Amino acid sequence: MLAYPSAIDLSSRTLHDLSALLAGHRRRIGSRWRRLTCGSQTLLALAHLRCGDTYARLAAGVRVGIATVYRYIREAADLLAALAPTPEQAMVTVRKKA
Numbered sequence: 001m002l003a004y005p006s007a008i009d010l011s012s013r014t015l016h017d018l019s020a021l022l023a024g025h026r027r028r029i030g031s032r033w034r035r036l037t038c039g040s041q042t043l044l045a046l047a048h049l050r051c052g053d054t055y056a057r058l059a060a061g062v063r064v065g066i067a068t069v070y071r072y073i074r075e076a077a078d079l080l081a082a083l084a085p086t087p088e089q090a091m092v093t094v095r096k097k098a
Helices: 012-029 038-051 055-062 066-083 087-097
Strands: none
Touching (some): 012 038, 038 055, 038 066
């Protein structure tokens, strides 16, 4: 296994905000232990969402199973999706800007 450094062209604020969102989610659901920290889970999710890294590649990089990577990315994506405006809200915004 070869490891290599990589960069994601996102701000550190993005990393911090999603990490805080995940930490709050973990507290709400009462999660006592996870293999990765909130920051590592955030980096994992952003690497997949922004760069398109595969589950297998990410799993090898952080030394967890592919199913764990899938669950972590899915959890982060669901939290981000909950922040998105509804179609009706988006249309109101579009109408105001047009």
